[in-house]
Amino acid sequence: MMMVRKSKGITDKHIKVLEFVNDYQTRYGRPPSIREIGEKVKISSTSVVNYYLSQLEKMGYLERDNRVSRGMRLTDKVNQVVQAGNTLSVPILGPIAAGSPLPELEPGASYSTDNEADAVAIARSLLPSKEKGDGLYALRVQGDSMIDAMINDGDIVVMKQATEARNGEMVAVWLPNNNEATLKYFFKEKDRYRLQPANPTMKPIFIKKTEPLEIKGKVVMVIRRMEKSLVV
Amino acid sequence: MMMVRKSKGITDKHIKVLEFVNDYQTRYGRPPSIREIGEKVKISSTSVVNYYLSQLEKMGYLERDNRVSRGMRLTDKVNQVVQAGNTLSVPILGPIAAGSPLPELEPGASYSTDNEADAVAIARSLLPSKEKGDGLYALRVQGDSMIDAMINDGDIVVMKQATEARNGEMVAVWLPNNNEATLKYFFKEKDRYRLQPANPTMKPIFIKKTEPLEIKGKVVMVIRRMEKSLVV
DNA sequence: CTTGACACAGAACAGACGTTCGAGTATTAT
DNA sequence: ATAATACTCGAACGTCTGTTCTGTGTCAAG
Numbered sequence: 001m002m003m004v005r006k007s008k009g010i011t012d013k014h015i016k017v018l019e020f021v022n023d024y025q026t027r028y029g030r031p032p033s034i035r036e037i038g039e040k041v042k043i044s045s046t047s048v049v050n051y052y053l054s055q056l057e058k059m060g061y062l063e064r065d066n067r068v069s070r071g072m073r074l075t076d077k078v079n080q081v082v083q084a085g086n087t088l089s090v091p092i093l094g095p096i097a098a099g100s101p102l103p104e105l106e107p108g109a110s111y112s113t114d115n116e117a118d119a120v121a122i123a124r125s126l127l128p129s130k131e132k133g134d135g136l137y138a139l140r141v142q143g144d145s146m147i148d149a150m151i152n153d154g155d156i157v158v159m160k161q162a163t164e165a166r167n168g169e170m171v172a173v174w175l176p177n178n179n180e181a182t183l184k185y186f187f188k189e190k191d192r193y194r195l196q197p198a199n200p201t202m203k204p205i206f207i208k209k210t211e212p213l214e215i216k217g218k219v220v221m222v223i224r225r226m227e228k229s230l231v232v
Numbered sequence: 233m234m235m236v237r238k239s240k241g242i243t244d245k246h247i248k249v250l251e252f253v254n255d256y257q258t259r260y261g262r263p264p265s266i267r268e269i270g271e272k273v274k275i276s277s278t279s280v281v282n283y284y285l286s287q288l289e290k291m292g293y294l295e296r297d298n299r300v301s302r303g304m305r306l307t308d309k310v311n312q313v314v315q316a317g318n319t320l321s322v323p324i325l326g327p328i329a330a331g332s333p334l335p336e337l338e339p340g341a342s343y344s345t346d347n348e349a350d351a352v353a354i355a356r357s358l359l360p361s362k363e364k365g366d367g368l369y370a371l372r373v374q375g376d377s378m379i380d381a382m383i384n385d386g387d388i389v390v391m392k393q394a395t396e397a398r399n400g401e402m403v404a405v406w407l408p409n410n411n412e413a414t415l416k417y418f419f420k421e422k423d424r425y426r427l428q429p430a431n432p433t434m435k436p437i438f439i440k441k442t443e444p445l446e447i448k449g450k451v452v453m454v455i456r457r458m459e460k461s462l463v464v
Numbered sequence: 465c466t467t468g469a470c471a472c473a474g475a476a477c478a479g480a481c482g483t484t485c486g487a488g489t490a491t492t493a494t
Numbered sequence: 495a496t497a498a499t500a501c502t503c504g505a506a507c508g509t510c511t512g513t514t515c516t517g518t519g520t521c522a523a524g
Contacts, residue, residue, distance in 0.1 A: 013471095025261070028297070028303075028305065029257070029263065029305035029306075030262045030263050030302050030303070030305070031261065031262050033301070033510075033511060033512085034511070034512065034513095035510080035511070035512095043472080043473095044472085044473065044474085045472065045473045045474060045475095046474095046511085046512075046513085047472080047473075047474080047475095047513085047514080047515090048471075048472050048473070050512075050513070050514095051471080051472080065260070066512085066513090067479080067480085067511095067512065067513080068480085068511095068512085069265070069301045069302065069480065069481070069510075069511050069512070070262050070301065070302055070511085071260075071262070071512085073260065073261035073262070074261075087319055087355050120355070120357075120358065121355035121356075121357045121358065122355060123319050123352070123353035123354060123355050124353075125352075125353045126352065126353060126455065126457060144432065147382070147431060147432075147433070150379070150382050150383070150384050150456075151382070152382050152430060169458075170458050198384060199379060200376065200379075201379070218458070219458045220457075220458055221455065221456065221457050221458060222454075222455070222456040222458070223358065223453065223454070223455055223456075224382075224453065224454040224455075225358060225452075225453050226401075226402050226450070226451045226452055226453060226454070265480075265481060265482085266481070266482065266483095267480080267481070267482095275502085275503095276502085276503065276504085277502065277503045277504065277505095278481085278482075278483085278504095279483080279484080279485090279502085279503075279504085279505095280501075280502055280503070282482075282483070282484095283501075283502085298482085298483090299481095299482065299483080299509080299510085300481095300482085300510085301480075301481050301482070301510065301511070302481085303482085
């Protein structure tokens with residue numbers, strides 16, 4: 001009853017196909033043939049595989065080159081469904097500075113990487129192996145305010161969406177009372193939070209549990225590129 | 233006269249083939265067909281292309297899957313000849329610490345990445361576009377001695393072989409008189425060198441030009457992974 | 465019930481593709 | 495010179511591969 005149709009959406013079969021194409025691609029360095037897909041995804045006709053591939057192309061999950069054997073490649077959009085490739089495209093959502101609030105994220109959303117200019121490619125091998133790539137985003141550090149976190153102006157911090165943290169994890173927090181964004185190691189103590197700078201010579205900040213403290217994400221990685229030289 | 237044979241070695245044609253396969257692979261996400269290679273490399277017979285591919289396979293530059301269309305993939309060894317893929321495998325040559333000398337490098341050598349455990353994959357898009365990957369190596373920072381360079385224990389510094397530097401570049405230097413390795417911004421002044429810490433709150437070191445100072449490489453990138461949390 | 469959209473199967477076709485073979489030319493070693 | 499080796503070509507073969515077409519069954523809407 002009613003239009004409870006799944007049409008227009010991705011079905012299990014679609015995902016199976018994408019997964020297999022991705023697996024095959026990473027394993028053999030080339031896309032599979034239509035018949036190879038059919039075998040593994042239990043589709044007994046090449047026309048049906050072709051049918052699915054056309055749909056996936058329309059949905060933007062892959063591009064096809066007509067009349068070329070193995071003429072297909074997965075797009076970045078596939079990362080929302082399946083983890084693909086050696087490299088993960090992490091969107092740079094904006095700047096992070098001490099005085100400005102952190103960019104708001106819709107929880108669970110995957111930020112598509114339409115704009116390649118505003119993204120960094122991270123080699124998957126540098127991330128924890130279980131990391132799928134959901135909820136990963138990056139911020140560009142502005143100003144010297146993170147120096148006590150050993151993070152410099154211009155650095156890129158790769159973060160994972162989170163609203164809580166375990167002791168010892170480095171998190172991005174927003175302190176409404178201080179109107180301040182900061183990156184610190186997080187420790188929950190008796191009745192307060194201890195925010196410990198990465199630089200061991202610096203003193204921690206203590207926040208009472210009654211005071212507001214918003215965890216915006218965990219720091220996964222920090223990248224500093226040295227191309228442009230210091231001009232002092 | 234004499235065995236000035238190029239045989240057993242790579243010829244221009246071989247490199248042309250590898251370059252094209254690599255270009256095609258990065259552009260289309262799949263290897264080219266034998267005939268596509270022949271067109272671009274100006275080989276008018278498929279059997280000749282096959283001939284070269286067999287040789288390249290024997291030399292270890294690529295693997296082939298018999299009787300499969302586009303059944304070939306480049307190996308890591310290709311990186312020594314051609315820049316391949318989205319990701320560059322940079323070998324970690326050893327630790328860097330204040331008190332221990334930096335690893336010696338044979339100039340111009342390309343350090344093959346046999347051992348994947350001792351290498352980091354760097355997304356090529358994070359490197360300067362002209363960077364080919366020769367003479368790139370990485371060091372794992374040991375201890376807190378580089379804190380004034382905003383570099384932490386456990387960080388990975390990606391370096392490029394160099395014995396000189398321009399003003400403002402961050403270099404790894406060995407100071408024989410002090411028996412110290414350090415990472416600093418480099419400035420040549422009238423009769424001295426100024427080594428400026430990345431942390432603007434720290435004071436520079438001055439080295440008279442009469443004193444020895446060995447530049448071991450330029451810092452290209454710093455990577456800090458946060459997987460393991462701080463335990464204090 | 466009829467219609468139409470949708471998912472799937474099977475077969476057939478034409479072109480793409482890897483492989484092999486016979487033969488020719490150039491380069492080097494003996 | 496002669497033989498061996500390296501390199502190149504062209505063609506033919508059989509299979510792989512993408513495409514297309516016809517047909518079947520399901521299911522919901524009118």
